[in-house]
Amino acid sequence: MRYKAIVSYDGTNYLGYQSQKNRQGIQDAIEKAFRLMTQTTIYTTGAGRTDKGVHALGQVFHFDSDLDIDENTWLRVNDRLPLDIRILKVTKVKPDFHARHSSKSKIYKYVIAKQPSTPFSKNYEVYIKNLDIQPMVEALPQFLGTHDFKGFCQYVEGKPTIKTIYRADFKETKKHYVFTFHGNSFLKYMVRSIMGTLIQIGLGKKDISVIREILETQNRSLVGKTAESRGLFLVKIFY
Amino acid sequence: MRYKAIVSYDGTNYLGYQSQKNRQGIQDAIEKAFRLMTQTTIYTTGAGRTDKGVHALGQVFHFDSDLDIDENTWLRVNDRLPLDIRILKVTKVKPDFHARHSSKSKIYKYVIAKQPSTPFSKNYEVYIKNLDIQPMVEALPQFLGTHDFKGFCQYVEGKPTIKTIYRADFKETKKHYVFTFHGNSFLKYMVRSIMGTLIQIGLGKKDISVIREILETQNRSLVGKTAESRGLFLVKIFY
Numbered sequence: 001m002r003y004k005a006i007v008s009y010d011g012t013n014y015l016g017y018q019s020q021k022n023r024q025g026i027q028d029a030i031e032k033a034f035r036l037m038t039q040t041t042i043y044t045t046g047a048g049r050t051d052k053g054v055h056a057l058g059q060v061f062h063f064d065s066d067l068d069i070d071e072n073t074w075l076r077v078n079d080r081l082p083l084d085i086r087i088l089k090v091t092k093v094k095p096d097f098h099a100r101h102s103s104k105s106k107i108y109k110y111v112i113a114k115q116p117s118t119p120f121s122k123n124y125e126v127y128i129k130n131l132d133i134q135p136m137v138e139a140l141p142q143f144l145g146t147h148d149f150k151g152f153c154q155y156v157e158g159k160p161t162i163k164t165i166y167r168a169d170f171k172e173t174k175k176h177y178v179f180t181f182h183g184n185s186f187l188k189y190m191v192r193s194i195m196g197t198l199i200q201i202g203l204g205k206k207d208i209s210v211i212r213e214i215l216e217t218q219n220r221s222l223v224g225k226t227a228e229s230r231g232l233f234l235v236k237i238f239y
Numbered sequence: 240m241r242y243k244a245i246v247s248y249d250g251t252n253y254l255g256y257q258s259q260k261n262r263q264g265i266q267d268a269i270e271k272a273f274r275l276m277t278q279t280t281i282y283t284t285g286a287g288r289t290d291k292g293v294h295a296l297g298q299v300f301h302f303d304s305d306l307d308i309d310e311n312t313w314l315r316v317n318d319r320l321p322l323d324i325r326i327l328k329v330t331k332v333k334p335d336f337h338a339r340h341s342s343k344s345k346i347y348k349y350v351i352a353k354q355p356s357t358p359f360s361k362n363y364e365v366y367i368k369n370l371d372i373q374p375m376v377e378a379l380p381q382f383l384g385t386h387d388f389k390g391f392c393q394y395v396e397g398k399p400t401i402k403t404i405y406r407a408d409f410k411e412t413k414k415h416y417v418f419t420f421h422g423n424s425f426l427k428y429m430v431r432s433i434m435g436t437l438i439q440i441g442l443g444k445k446d447i448s449v450i451r452e453i454l455e456t457q458n459r460s461l462v463g464k465t466a467e468s469r470g471l472f473l474v475k476i477f478y
Contacts, residue, residue, distance in 0.1 A: 008357060010361075055358075083358065083361040084358040086358055117322060118247060118325060119249035119294075119323040
């Protein structure tokens with residue numbers, strides 16, 4: 001039987017989603033919890049990596065098990081997990097469902113604080129002094145559509161870099177500026193490279209036109225410093 | 240010159256406010272930051288300890304320095320501090336001001352979550368299954384006034400245990416039940432012992448009358464398990 005699981009986590013104390021040699025990946029913690037719960041080895045396949053310090057509201061993975069455990073009972077794995085990782089939902093899926101290959105699109109958000117972070121908010125936002133948010137918002141529509149994002153990522157030889165962004169939104173809340181990106185898929189460091197460049201624009205260090213230029217030339221040297229991981233959240237994956 | 244400082248911290252990653260042999264107290268981090276900033280040794284005197292994992296919105300300490308640094312410039316010490324400790328305010332005070340001896344009263348709050356904690360809220364609240372909040376709220380007024388709190392603390396030989404509670408409030412927010420205690424001073428584990436007992440009442444394991452009984456007999460064996468530190472916040476100290 002194949003299952004799809006949705007998981008939320010605070011990435012602060014992990015080296016990223018993916019399993020690590022030193023077992024400090026979020027996936028390691030999840031597989032350990034399954035082992036403690038079922039006394040069997042359960043391998044999980046994630047929809048994708050998130051980097052060290054990146055959070056998730058709705059990361060997805062799949063796993064196979066023939067144990068007679070129903071969807072709700074699988075949630076008891078939470079009793080074996082550290083509190084900074086919570087499995088929100090487990091559902092039976094068809095045997096050809098694949099967390100990574102079946103995914104249609106993903107939403108990420110990046111959270112910028114309006115005020116200096118407090119000790120309680122510091123892991124979930126980024127505060128930047130003297131940031132002018134207006135040009136950042138104006139720059140946003142340039143990302144929409146299908147582009148070669150080779151400039152806006154850590155390029156891996158052979159991996160296709162042409163991606164489609166369906167939505168690039170800005171929202172202001174009481175305490176935050178929130179940038180949201182909905183795209184068919186994302187490259188390594190892509191959202192953080194986009195945000196790093198937008199931040200440079202907000203600091204007056206780059207002109208809005210730099211985005212079009214990077215999208216056209218794929219010149220990574222024009223991209224702003226990769227924005228810090230603690231402001232980034234994987235929000236949702238669509239299937 | 241003597242200064243009063245107000246500090247907020249996330250206690251999750253520290254062994255408590257007070258300086259520790261292994262230097263993992265919040266006070267250690269503060270004194271180290273002052274050393275890095277001023278290249279001098281500055282000793283600080285806190286208004287009181289907070290335990291491992293307890294948070295503060297407004298802890299207070301005082302320190303002496305003859306360096307020519309004004310109140311606002313002292314705040315630059317934040318550049319040398321980890322982000323989970325923030326000095327909010329530094330003010331010049333009279334030489335006889337003492338963070339502990341001059342304090343008139345303190346406010347603590349204890350935060351109970353209405354829903355199971357998320358990975359992002361887990362360090363700042365406590366969730367307890369099947370808790371009936373109503374009898375806990377009804378029990379609250381019994382703490383008001385002057386009582387011998389010897390039962391509701393970790394007793395230290397020779398330390399006076401008669402304390403006055405001015406205010407014991409309950410507030411419900413969208414996500415939380417918040418209990419607030421304003422008293423002239425607090426003993427070790429006092430709020431957490433009070434909350435632990437209220438939680439037993441909320442779970443139907445003790446009757447409301449147990450509070451009066453403990454206050455009259457100082458029988459610590461009747462007190463509920465000390466509530467977890469992560470729900471406790473030192474809110475404010477009055478002078």
